[in-house]
């Protein structure tokens with residue numbers, strides 16, 4: 005479904021991505037993990053057109069997307085939930101969700117507002133509330149809901165658990181698991197390696213802008229030396 009090949013990208017002189025190839029099959033839930041500064045956000049932003057890749061290809065269902073503007077890529081069905089969420093704080097929750105529908109471009113969504121409220125019941129009583137007055141976890145739920153309103157073919161998530169309490173992160177991850185079980189293809193960028201490998205099927209480890217390891221998430225999760233070496237995190241069993 006999503007095929008990224010040899011993607012190179014950077015920022016005035018810094019080569020943050022040095023030829024990354026990853027793919028996400030239909031209905032697959034895939035993680036990209038890596039230490040701070042490894043290039044995870046750059047990868048997601050280069051896929052979704054927020055930054056323009058220097059070279060390499062991004063194909064969704066066989067259609068080449070690299071180099072296209074972000075709004076065109078979003079309308080084609082690659083929908084990103086950005087780091088920091090970027091909801092519109094002065095608009096209500098309901099208005100933010102309705103704006104998400106603008107990305108549909110003729111696709112029939114699996115989720116309407118009612119479906120999103122079933123997934124995130126906390127949003128229901130907050131529908132008329134300005135989105136900026138909600139907690140970080142609630143805003144993350146809204147950002148995911150807004151992307152779902154756009155009928156994604158592949159949902160891209162950048163650090164959805166960042167800054168959330170463990171309980172809120174639980175809600176968010178369990179929603180992602182539900183979305184995957186309903187057949188959605190998901191690419192998850194996460195610093196919380198153990199959580200990411202718990203919920204996904206496959207994972208890529210990136211370091212200094214390159215894929216250094218890939219495999220079944222269950223195998224990566226039990227590879228203690230990999231987790232310590234590339235990710236600087238303690239093994240789950242420690």
Ligand SMILES: Nc1ncnc2c1ncn2[C@@H]1O[C@H](COP(=O)(O)OP(=O)(O)OP(=O)(O)O)[C@@H](O)[C@H]1O
Pocket residue numbers: 015018020038039040041042043044045046047195
């Ligand atoms: N806007 C920018 N301008 C210049 N350099 C940048 C910019 N954004 C990222 N970089 C650099 O590119 C490299 C990769 O950063 P990136 O944010 O993609 O890493 P990351 O794996 O997402 O890290 P983190 O988890 O800390 O966000 C880093 O060396 C970073 O300093």
